[in-house]
Structure formats: structure tokens, C-alpha cells
Amino acid sequence: MRDLNxxxxxxxxxxxxxxxxxxxxxxxxxxxxxxxxxxxxAKKTHAPNITMVYExxxxxxxxxxxxxxxxxxxxxxxxxxxxxxxxxxxxxxxxYIDIAFLGFAQVDMYGNVNTHLIGEDFHHPKVRMTGSGGxxxxxxxxxxxxxxxxxxxxxxPERVDFVTSVGHLTGGNSRREAGLYGNGPIAVITQxxxxxxxxxxxxxxVKSLHPGIPFDIAQQTTGFELLKPxxxxxxxxxxxxxxxHILRTEVDPRGVFTTLPAA
Amino acid sequence: MAKYQYDQEALTNLKISDTKVLDRLVDYESAxxxxxxxxxxxxxxxxxxxxxIAKYVSDGDILTDSxxxxxxxxxxxxxxxxxxxxxxxxxxxxPNTNQSYMIYTGNVSYxxxxxxxxxxxxxxxxxxxxxxxxxIKILSEWSHGGVALGFxxxxxxxxxxxxxxxxxxxxMKYNPYLKVVQNPMREDNDPAVFIPALFPDVSIIHCHxxxxxxxxYIYGPQVNDLAIAASARKLIITAEEIVPESDIRYxxxxxxxxxxxxxxxxxxxxxxxxxxxxxxxxxxxxxWEKFLRYGCLSYDNLKEFLDKWVFSCNDQFxxxxxxxxxxxxAEARRQTKAAEGDNxxxxxxxxxxxxxxxxxxxx
Numbered sequence: 001m002r003d004l005n006x007x008x009x010x011x012x013x014x015x016x017x018x019x020x021x022x023x024x025x026x027x028x029x030x031x032x033x034x035x036x037x038x039x040x041x042a043k044k045t046h047a048p049n050i051t052m053v054y055e056x057x058x059x060x061x062x063x064x065x066x067x068x069x070x071x072x073x074x075x076x077x078x079x080x081x082x083x084x085x086x087x088x089x090x091x092x093x094x095x096y097i098d099i100a101f102l103g104f105a106q107v108d109m110y111g112n113v114n115t116h117l118i119g120e121d122f123h124h125p126k127v128r129m130t131g132s133g134g135x136x137x138x139x140x141x142x143x144x145x146x147x148x149x150x151x152x153x154x155x156x157p158e159r160v161d162f163v164t165s166v167g168h169l170t171g172g173n174s175r176r177e178a179g180l181y182g183n184g185p186i187a188v189i190t191q192x193x194x195x196x197x198x199x200x201x202x203x204x205x206v207k208s209l210h211p212g213i214p215f216d217i218a219q220q221t222t223g224f225e226l227l228k229p230x231x232x233x234x235x236x237x238x239x240x241x242x243x244x245h246i247l248r249t250e251v252d253p254r255g256v257f258t259t260l261p262a263a
Numbered sequence: 264m265a266k267y268q269y270d271q272e273a274l275t276n277l278k279i280s281d282t283k284v285l286d287r288l289v290d291y292e293s294a295x296x297x298x299x300x301x302x303x304x305x306x307x308x309x310x311x312x313x314x315x316i317a318k319y320v321s322d323g324d325i326l327t328d329s330x331x332x333x334x335x336x337x338x339x340x341x342x343x344x345x346x347x348x349x350x351x352x353x354x355x356x357x358p359n360t361n362q363s364y365m366i367y368t369g370n371v372s373y374x375x376x377x378x379x380x381x382x383x384x385x386x387x388x389x390x391x392x393x394x395x396x397x398x399i400k401i402l403s404e405w406s407h408g409g410v411a412l413g414f415x416x417x418x419x420x421x422x423x424x425x426x427x428x429x430x431x432x433x434x435m436k437y438n439p440y441l442k443v444v445q446n447p448m449r450e451d452n453d454p455a456v457f458i459p460a461l462f463p464d465v466s467i468i469h470c471h472x473x474x475x476x477x478x479x480y481i482y483g484p485q486v487n488d489l490a491i492a493a494s495a496r497k498l499i500i501t502a503e504e505i506v507p508e509s510d511i512r513y514x515x516x517x518x519x520x521x522x523x524x525x526x527x528x529x530x531x532x533x534x535x536x537x538x539x540x541x542x543x544x545x546x547x548x549x550x551w552e553k554f555l556r557y558g559c560l561s562y563d564n565l566k567e568f569l570d571k572w573v574f575s576c577n578d579q580f581x582x583x584x585x586x587x588x589x590x591x592x593a594e595a596r597r598q599t600k601a602a603e604g605d606n607x608x609x610x611x612x613x614x615x616x617x618x619x620x621x622x623x624x625x626x
Binding site: 032055057064068070072077085122125130131132136140141169177178179256257 | 276277278331332334377379380381382383386387390391395404405406407408409412415427428430432437453455483484485487489539545548599601603604608611612
């Protein structure tokens with residue numbers, strides 16, 4: 001059983017910060033993992049009227065246990081509609097989806113995402129990873145996207161080894177000129193802080209840092225120069241004991257996504 | 264002049280010198296001819312899985328995965344392809360969790376990739392190893408939605424579609440089938456990706472019920488399967504149950520694959536095991552964990568794993584017995600009903616597979 005009184009661990013913090021990106025009455029496209037936790041937590045707290053959409057076709061399921069996969073029955077539990085995959089991505093293209101959440105293995109200073117491979121050589125990579133799945137589709141089509149993952153210099157390189165999904169491409173207006181829809185990534189959430197993208201250059205910028213995290217830590221675990229906001233760097237709003245309790249008892253009671261491997 | 268103009272940069276990047284290997288996937292003329300040549304009469308198409316695979320899956324075929332990852336995927340039919348030793352298959356995994364073991368066994372030599380791995384269960388280390396050892400040739404990279412649109416174009420009967428997916432990404436550099444074009448309706452700059460209609464040689468679709476002619480009903484997410492059914496040159500239906508045509512007509516209106524697409528009908532209870540079959544049984548979480556955490560660690564482990572789960576099984580019933588038999592079935596049914604909201608919520612907790620926890624009951 002989980003220790004209900006322990007302070008929030010980094011994954012629980014990530015889940016909460018993701019949750020706060022979700023506004024009530026919106027349609028949210030949810031991927032496997034922390035996005036599922038965030039969607040369900042949002043629905044149980046400040047955003048009870050959101051509609052969740054999943055890649056395999058499930059839409060607006062009634063709440064149940066936490067899904068393990070975007071094809072899991074819990075993603076289409078008593079769904080009034082069940083789409084085909086081409087149509088569920090088309091909803092993104094057609095402007096029915098407000099926000100999408102994506103993971104990454106690498107993300108660069110312009111919010112481009114790599115989930116394909118680590119290394120220079122496509123045929124002999126250091127590590128071959130999953131490839132796109134729906135990552136590229138959501139990044140190409142969604143109105144707003146939020147990226148979530150861990151922050152280390154090799155996960156935050158200046159240029160990703162493979163552009164699986166386009167963020168702000170090479171900065172400035174380049175995403176729009178390439179013909180993609182939407183605003184691109186609006187936030188990157190890691191264990192250290194929340195980042196956004198500077199309006200003109202579209203380079204990654206600190207938006208807030210989590211309590212106790214100095215800028216130097218964030219910078220030292222980043223492979224490129226992070227931009228700073230004007231003035232003092234805000235602190236990320238932390239999870240309250242009430243919400244943490246809901247997360248631990250109702251959303252992810254077994255700690256499938258929100259316990260650390262060592263725990 | 265060559266019939267197909269593939270993207271030169273992608274051909275170079277993928278080191279493809281002979282483009283013949285790419286042609287059939289986009290050859291709508293031969294697909295149309297194959298569809299025209301199908302018999303139209305309402306014949307009884309039932310046969311055994313062994314016969315269906317022997318007759319309709321040929322060496323070198325382009326095989327598309329169906330279902331979604333763990334859901335309604337015809338794993339048991341894939342295992343039969345392995346037992347029959349089919350060779351040089353091109354596999355389109357979209358979505359996909361499990362083509363890599365078919366590469367190891369030499370059944371699959373080429374892949375059209377969009378996803379490898381099993382979501383939260385982890386990345387596929389076996390694929391990584393096989394790629395570096397040169398045992399798989401990647402013919403194209405895709406996004407899930409990109410492949411879905413290729414099949415959808417085929418289903419709609421159009422040469423291709425224009426999409427915003429994959430634009431400006433490196434996927435474009437590793438996919439010879441895709442082209443960036445200007446939207447012909449617009450004066451200003453409006454790039455789009457032309458995705459050609461895709462025509463696999465053969466697909467196996469696991470359905471809930473089918474009649475003996477091949478009318479087949481799917482409950483739950485259809486994913487790409489209605490489109491794949493329309494585009495594949497050869498189509499095998501495996502079904503949990505065979506029912507009279509009247510049952511389809513009166514009780515199963517909805518997502519139906521029409522009988523005249525279908526070449527073979529196989530009655531195949533537990534055909535999606537160890538995956539999830541909506542309404543019927545939950546997936547075997549521990550089996551997938553064992554595959555990724557033990558089976559994929561080395562070639563030796565993989566060989567041992569496949570010997571147990573594939574080559575020493577004659578059919579799906581042997582497999583289910585190894586998962587835990589009737590006890591496993593009862594629990595899998597209970598879990599999937601709960602997951603779909605069809606009985607009381609139950610506790611979904613279970614003990615994950617670890618190297619030190621390996622029982623004879625794979626929930």
C-alpha cells in the first residue's frame with residue numbers, strides 16, 4: 001500500500017502540474033501514462049466536465065480504473081461513440097480537440113520531439129525506440145500540446161537526434177510556414193519546472209520552477225541555453241494535500257504511473 | 264519510365280537500391296484485379312486456421328497488423344504463420360507491439376514502422392537488437408495516423424489523400440512513399456503530405472462473430488480494420504464464434520465487414536489471446552511483461568520464450584492452458600467485463616511479472 005502521508009514525489013508533482021493545464025469543458029486528447037492520470041485527476045477535481053479522447057477510437061468513457069494502454073477497455077467504457085483511428089486524429093485536424101499531451105525521449109530548444117532513436121546512424125542507433133505511434137499526428141494537428149518527461153542533458157539536447165514530431169521546428173514562424181496546424185507546444189513539464197516558448201524566437205524559456213529548484217539545476221540538466229523570464233522566476237504551484245489524497249486513493253491507488261521505480 | 268516515383272532522399276537514407284520491393288503496397292491496379300477475381304457467391308468459406316494460413320499467406324506477402332496493440336489482434340494466427348515457417352514477409356505494424364519475434368524467427372524480413380513496443384510495458388529491445396544486426400530491413404517510417412489515412416484512402420477508393428501529418432518531420436526522410444505538395448486549391452503557401460492509398464497483400468482480422476460466408480461483426484474499437492478489410496488483396500477472418508447469417512442481420516447491425524471481401528473464415532475462440540477481446544476476455548498482463556522483461560533480453564531468452572509459447576503449442580487452446588487454463592479464462596472474463604462497466608468494479612491489482620515472480624498463472 002502507498003504511504004498516504006508521504007510528501008509528493010516528482011511523478012505525482014508532474015501529474016498535478018499536467019492536470020492544471022486542463023481547463024474545464026474542454027476536449028482533451030490523452031496518451032498512455034501520466035496524461036491519463038492527469039485527465040482523470042482533472043475530472044475528479046477542477047474540471048469535471050472535460051471529454052477525454054483516445055487514439056484507438058474511445059471517446060468520453062465513464063470513469064473506472066486507470067487504463068494501462070490507449071486501447072484498454074477503460075478508454076471506451078460505455079462510450080457513446082467509438083471512432084476509427086483515422087477519424088479520431090481527424091478530430092484533431094478539424095479543430096475539435098483543445099489540447100493534447102505527449103511524452104518524449106528527447107525534446108530540443110524548439111520543442112521538437114524525438115521518440116525514434118538515440119544516435120546518429122538510423123541503421124545502427126545507440127537505442128532504437130518506439131517510433132511515432134500517434135505522437136507525430138498529435139504534434140502536427142493539435143491546437144495546443146503539452147510535453148511531459150524527465151529533464152537531463154541527453155534528453156534536452158540542442159537538436160534532437162530524430163525529429164519524430166515537429167514543435168516549433170527552427171523557431172520563429174517556421175512551424176506555420178511548414179504547413180502544420182495549431183500553436184505547437186505551449187508547455188514542457190519536467191521534474192524541475194514548467195517551460196514555455198518565447199513569443200518571437202520560440203525558444204524554450206523557464207515559466208516556473210518547482211519549490212526548492214534553483215535555476216542552476218535546471219540549466220545544468222539542459223543541453224542548451226534556457227531563456228529566463230523577466231524578473232524573478234515564479235514558483236510552480238504545488239499539489240495540495242487534498243488533491244494528493246485523491247490522486248493516491250482514487251486515481252492511481254496502486255501507483256502504476258505515479259510511484260518511482262525504487263519505491 | 265518507371266511506374267512509381269519514390270522519394271530519392273528516403274531511398275538513399277534507407278539504403279534501398281531495388282525499388283521493386285516497394286511497389287505492391289501502392290499498386291492499386293493489381294489490388295483491384297485481385298478484388299475483381301474474388302468469387303462472389305455466398306459459399307461456405309469455413310476452414311481450419313492451418314489451412315487458411317497455408318492457402319492465403321504466401322512468402323513475401325505484405326501483411327498488415329490489425330486490431331490495436333493488445334486489443335483484438337489475431338496473435339494466434341500470427342503464431343501459426345510462425346509455425347508454418349512463412350518467409351520474407353513485409354509487416355505493416357500500425358499499431359504494433361509484436362512483429363519483432365517474427366523477425367527473429369525469419370518470417371518477417373521487411374518492416375513498415377509506425378510503433379514498436381508495448382506502451383507502459385516498455386520498448387522492444389529485441390527489435391533494437393535485430394535492427395543493429397541487420398536482420399530487418401526498414402522500408403518506411405510512418406505515424407499511426409499516416410498509415411491509417413493510407414488505408415482509409417484505399418477504402419474510399421481514391422489514389423491518396425493530402426494530410427498535414429508528418430510534415431517537416433524526419434519521418435519524411437525515411438518514407439519513400441510520401442511527397443510534400445502544395446495544396447492545389449490555394450494561392451498562398453500551403454504544404455501538405457500526399458499519402459498514397461495502401462494495399463496490403465493479406466490481412467487477418469479477428470472478429471467477435473462471423474457467419475460462414477464471412478460477414479463479420481466487430482464490437483469495440485474498429486481501429487483501421489474496416490479500411491484494411493477493404494484494401495487487402497486477401498482477407499482471412501478469424502472469429503470467436505460462427506453464427507447463422509440471420510444473427511448478423513438481426514442482432515449485429517453496426518461495424519460489419521461484408522462477406523464478399525472475405526477469402527477464409529476460421530472459427531477461433533481465444534484467437535486474440537494473449538491480447539484483449541472486447542466483451543470476451545481481458546489481456547494477459549503478465550505474459551506481455553514476461554515477453555518484454557525476459558523474452559526480449561537476449562536471443563537465447565527469446566528462443567526459449569517462443570519455444571514454450573509458440574512452437575510447442577499446436578493451437579490457441581494449448582496456449583490458454585499455459586496461461587492458466589479455465590482459471591485464467593474465468594478471471595480474464597471477469598476483468599474485461601469490469602473494465603467495460605458490465606459488472607461490479609473489481610480490484611485490477613495483480614502481481615507484475617518479474618524474474619523472481621513467475622507462476623503458472625499469467626493474469
